[in-house]
Each structure stands twice: as C-alpha cells, then as structure tokens.
Amino acid sequence: MNKISEIIRLLQKEFPGYKPKPSKADPLDTLIATMLSQNTTDKTSYIAFTNLKNNFKNWDEVLNAPLNKIKSSIKVCGLTNQKANTLKNLLRNIKKEHGKLSLNFLKNKTDDEICSMLIKNKGIGVKTISCMLAFSLGRDVFPVDTHVHRVTNRLGIANAKNPVKTFEQLNDKIPKGKKLLFHALLIRFGRKICRSAVPLCGKCRLYKLCVYPDKKKYALLSKPEPRDNNFVILEHIH
Numbered sequence: 001m002n003k004i005s006e007i008i009r010l011l012q013k014e015f016p017g018y019k020p021k022p023s024k025a026d027p028l029d030t031l032i033a034t035m036l037s038q039n040t041t042d043k044t045s046y047i048a049f050t051n052l053k054n055n056f057k058n059w060d061e062v063l064n065a066p067l068n069k070i071k072s073s074i075k076v077c078g079l080t081n082q083k084a085n086t087l088k089n090l091l092r093n094i095k096k097e098h099g100k101l102s103l104n105f106l107k108n109k110t111d112d113e114i115c116s117m118l119i120k121n122k123g124i125g126v127k128t129i130s131c132m133l134a135f136s137l138g139r140d141v142f143p144v145d146t147h148v149h150r151v152t153n154r155l156g157i158a159n160a161k162n163p164v165k166t167f168e169q170l171n172d173k174i175p176k177g178k179k180l181l182f183h184a185l186l187i188r189f190g191r192k193i194c195r196s197a198v199p200l201c202g203k204c205r206l207y208k209l210c211v212y213p214d215k216k217k218y219a220l221l222s223k224p225e226p227r228d229n230n231f232v233i234l235e236h237i238h
C-alpha cells in the first residue's frame with residue numbers, strides 16, 4: 001500500500017463511517033458558498049450564505065441590489081467589501097455570458113473547460129472551483145484549502161509553498177474515486193488533531209508516517225481535548 005492509501009485508511013479509522021455529502025444545489029450556490037468561506041469559519045460563512053438566501057428572492061435580485069444591502073447580508077463572514085464585489089462581478093459575468101444565473105449547464109462540460117471559464121472571475125480561484133467540481137458536479141477532484149495544504153505538507157506527501165501548488169502536486173496522485181473523501185477527511189483531521197498552531201501529535205494515528213520536524217516537541221506537550229469544530233459548509237448547501 002502506498003503512503004497516500006495508508007493515510008486514507010488511517011483517517012477512516014479516525015472517523016469511522018464518515019462520508020462527505022455531495023451537494024444537490026445548483027453549482028452556482030456551491031461556488032458562492034465556497035467563495036464566502038474564504039478566510040473565515042464554515043459556520044459564519046453558512047450564516048452569510050443563508051442571509052443571502054433569506055434576504056433576496058434569487059441571484060437576479062442580488063445582482064440588481066445595491067452593494068450595501070449585499071454587504072450587510074454577508075458582513076458576518078468578514079472581508080465584506082471584497083466578497084460583495086466578487087459576488088456582484090461573478091453574477092454580472094455569468095448573466096452576460098450565459099443569459100441566466102445558473103451553472104447547471106456545467107454538467108455537460110469537462111473539468112478543464114469549467115476551470116478556464118470560471119477562473120477569469122476576480123476572487124474565484126482554484127480551490128473555489130475545485131470545491132464546486134467535487135461537491136456539486138461529482139467530479140473526481142481534490143480541493144486543497146489551508147487545512148489540506150498544511151496537513152499534506154506536514155505528512156510529506158506534498159512539498160509546496162501554497163495550496164495551489166499542493167493541488168498541482170497531489171491531484172493526479174490520489175487514488176481514483178477517493179479524492180473528495182480524502183479532502184473531507186483531511187479537513188476534519190486538520191481541525192481536530194493536526195491543528196495549525198498546536199497540533200496534537202501525541203494523539204495522532206499518522207505519527208509514524210509524518211515528517212513534520214516538530215512532531216516530537218508537540219507530542220510531549222499537554223494534550224487538551226479536541227474541540228468539536230467539524231461543521232462543513234458544503235455539506236449543508238442543498
């Protein structure tokens with residue numbers, strides 16, 4: 001068994017029976033929810049997304065709304081100006097190019113076609129697009145956010161400076177059909193055990209496989225109980 005397959009096996013032991021839930025929503029909803037989740041928690045971005053859904057009848061109404069009304073709906077998730085402008089710009093471009101505010105037509109396009117179509121939108125990057133591909137379109141893609149980037153680099157299966165490079169190094173190496181599962185397990189693991197500031201190396205099933213130079217130091221530190229912080233926004237966009 002290669003290292004990636006062994007990591008997936010051990011993570012499934014850490015989270016027995018866990019399976020990510022794909023979204024049945026229009027891919028546009030998933031794209032917007034992912035964009036809102038940048039630099040914040042899934043809980044606050046879910047509130048912002050729900051506010052948009054409650055305060056506007058549809059995405060057309062958001063497109064035609066004053067920017068301030070959009071900002072007040074999403075201010076809970078931070079970077080309000082940037083996210084409101086990204087949203088307006090995205091909706092404007094989709095309406096102009098495709099005539100209506102839905103991305104259901106992407107189901108008939110290849111991953112590469114979708115990527116090159118959406119990456120042109122300011123504020124919409126590789127992570128946001130790959131989340132939509134995996135969660136909403138059922139494509140076998142490995143989204144890399146900050147948790148996935150951190151954990152895979154500590155484990156030594158990637159050696160990259162940023163999430164985009166980690167995506168480039170790993171997307172073709174993950175066993176077929178396992179990419180969304182691996183992504184979701186890594187996020188849970190990154191929140192519960194392999195935390196950014198003080199990883200709980202003393203409680204880690206992957207300790208022997210890990211190449212993180214500080215793992216011995218963190219294994220010796222006290223071991224607080226993990227927090228329950230496993231709310232995943234894309235599993236709630238329906």
Ligand code: SF4
Nearest residue numbers: 194199201204210212
């Ligand atoms: S040993 Fe520590 S750094 Fe390595 S994967 Fe486990 S928690 Fe993360």
